[in-house]
Amino acid sequence: MTDDLTFMMGEFEAQFPTDRLYARNHMWAQRVSEDRFRFGFAAYAVRLLQDVYFLDWEIAAGAQISERQEIGQIESQKAEASLYAPLAGTVVCINETLLKDPSAINVDKYSNGWLFEIAGISNGLLSPSEYLVHLESVWEVTQRTIKGQMNK
Amino acid sequence: MPSRLTVVVSQGRSPNPKKRALEEQIVAGLLGDRGIDVTIVPHLYDLTAESTGMLCLSGISGDLVFCSWLYPRAARWTLDRQGIRGQEGISLLKSLGESDEDLEEPTAEEDAKHLVIDRLELPSRKIYCLDLRAYDDSEIFQEEIRRIAQESNTSTVELSSWINGNPRPEQMERYLAAEKNGVANGYDNVPGEKTHDEEDPARRWYPVIDFSRCTNCLECIDFCLFGVYGIDAQETILVEQPDNCRQGCPACSRVCPENAIIFPQHKTPTIAGSAEVGGNLKIDLSQLFGAPDPGAPGAEKALEVAARERNEQLLLAGRETVGANVGVPKRDPPGNLEEQPQDELDLLIDSLDALDL
Numbered sequence: 001m002t003d004d005l006t007f008m009m010g011e012f013e014a015q016f017p018t019d020r021l022y023a024r025n026h027m028w029a030q031r032v033s034e035d036r037f038r039f040g041f042a043a044y045a046v047r048l049l050q051d052v053y054f055l056d057w058e059i060a061a062g063a064q065i066s067e068r069q070e071i072g073q074i075e076s077q078k079a080e081a082s083l084y085a086p087l088a089g090t091v092v093c094i095n096e097t098l099l100k101d102p103s104a105i106n107v108d109k110y111s112n113g114w115l116f117e118i119a120g121i122s123n124g125l126l127s128p129s130e131y132l133v134h135l136e137s138v139w140e141v142t143q144r145t146i147k148g149q150m151n152k
Numbered sequence: 153m154p155s156r157l158t159v160v161v162s163q164g165r166s167p168n169p170k171k172r173a174l175e176e177q178i179v180a181g182l183l184g185d186r187g188i189d190v191t192i193v194p195h196l197y198d199l200t201a202e203s204t205g206m207l208c209l210s211g212i213s214g215d216l217v218f219c220s221w222l223y224p225r226a227a228r229w230t231l232d233r234q235g236i237r238g239q240e241g242i243s244l245l246k247s248l249g250e251s252d253e254d255l256e257e258p259t260a261e262e263d264a265k266h267l268v269i270d271r272l273e274l275p276s277r278k279i280y281c282l283d284l285r286a287y288d289d290s291e292i293f294q295e296e297i298r299r300i301a302q303e304s305n306t307s308t309v310e311l312s313s314w315i316n317g318n319p320r321p322e323q324m325e326r327y328l329a330a331e332k333n334g335v336a337n338g339y340d341n342v343p344g345e346k347t348h349d350e351e352d353p354a355r356r357w358y359p360v361i362d363f364s365r366c367t368n369c370l371e372c373i374d375f376c377l378f379g380v381y382g383i384d385a386q387e388t389i390l391v392e393q394p395d396n397c398r399q400g401c402p403a404c405s406r407v408c409p410e411n412a413i414i415f416p417q418h419k420t421p422t423i424a425g426s427a428e429v430g431g432n433l434k435i436d437l438s439q440l441f442g443a444p445d446p447g448a449p450g451a452e453k454a455l456e457v458a459a460r461e462r463n464e465q466l467l468l469a470g471r472e473t474v475g476a477n478v479g480v481p482k483r484d485p486p487g488n489l490e491e492q493p494q495d496e497l498d499l500l501i502d503s504l505d506a507l508d509l
Contacts, residue, residue, distance in 0.1 A: 054166030058400030084442030
């Protein structure tokens with residue numbers, strides 16, 4: 001895994017494998033067949049969430065979803081968030097294991113920590129290098145968002 | 153008469169170790185207290201009417217302190233829907249994100265409203281709902297529960313006047329025996345015994361109506377196309393088929409003119425039942441994952457959001473979408489808003505939007 005790309009989140013080195021695509025909402029996308037992608041949280045999201053305690057989906061296999069539709073909720077040690085579809089299409093399957101024990105999101109985010117698979121068109125997905133450019137542009141805003149909420 | 157106070161700790165939905173620890177500390181700290189029974193039930197919101205947790209709650213007849221990871225309003229009205237009713241007990245503790253300024257007296261206009269609660273016949277026992285998210289220290293909860301136990305004791309001392317404050321020996325004996333065996337109020341718990349009620353219920357999602365705000369305008373019943381709402385024999389709104397509700401959809405809550413519809417698990421405090429707009433202890437990373445920015449120019453208005461959410465749910469259910477006007481209250485016709493001159497509130501909102509957070 002020497003060809004991973006690295007993005008520095010302060011002192012933290014976030015690693016991004018180059019064998020897959022990325023969504024703007026910080027999920028990786030790995031092609032599993034012609035039009036089917038497996039998604040999971042990229043290092044950037046996992047670093048901000050830290051230990052995930054709870055994951056809940058509002059969708060099930062077979063559901064038609066539109067891009068950026070709210071599809072679930074996540075709660076971690078540091079944060080909570082709604083989750084949004086990275087791609088329009090049909091939900092093929094969901095990683096059921098995570099519903100009981102979401103720890104794979106933290107310990108094995110690029111493999112066993114996968115979230116769901118969607119069949120759809122990959123137009124909006126970014127290459128690893130494009131994603132890193134995207135990270136450069138959002139990192140400042142993300143830091144401000146977090147600090148803004150902490151100081152409330 | 154030392155009446156018994158029942159304390160119920162309703163567990164958090166997620167096995168968050170910090171939450172579990174606080175629950176355990178509160179229970180452990182109260183075990184030695186005479187006159188206080190402690191029970192643990194699973195997360196209130198997920199309990200069905202037939203669950204043992206709910207049966208246990210239904211069996212409590214006296215004053216009740218209900219501790220949960222929910223806003224007190226959400227807890228109180230979820231209990232109410234399950235028939236666990238009483239007067240609102242006033243706790244000195246705050247709920248999550250609540251500050252002193254949030255406590256406001258009802259205005260004359262609000263007094264004139266015909267609220268559903270004014271027609272409800274609630275039993276005289278008190279239900280105190282405590283928000284476990286508000287404090288990290290279990291001592292604070294224990295102290296407040298002991299204060300409530302005192303308060304609840306004082307009010308029932310008057311009962312001894314029934315026997316002119318001068319009980320006959322056999323009355324006294326029977327009374328003390330009941331106390332010793334912990335069977336006052338019909339309980340068969342020994343004093344301070346902890347009943348542990350473990351289940352793993354499915355995660356539910358449904359609206360809870362706050363009848364202290366609801367005016368029975370029935371706009372929710374018109375808006376919801378999934379048959380969640382109904383009316384009872386007195387023609388009062390009722391969450392008739394809670395499990396018809398669409399997982400994650402809070403649309404009817406946005407449509408309610410009185411903000412009386414609570415979705416206790418929603419992330420927005422006002423929808424989840426905060427008394428007022430409150431803060432949040434955890435960082436909200438929703439925008440990181442693609443949430444629309446509420447401050448962005450052209451951001452959707454509440455009714456537009458509600459109509460969009462409803463359409464998403466209709467699609468998920470394999471049904472046809474409907475126009476934004478179906479069942480949407482007419483009090484806010486589109487376009488009308490833009491034509492009004494800006495008032496001070498608009499200016500304030502604009503300046504808040506302009507803040508770069």
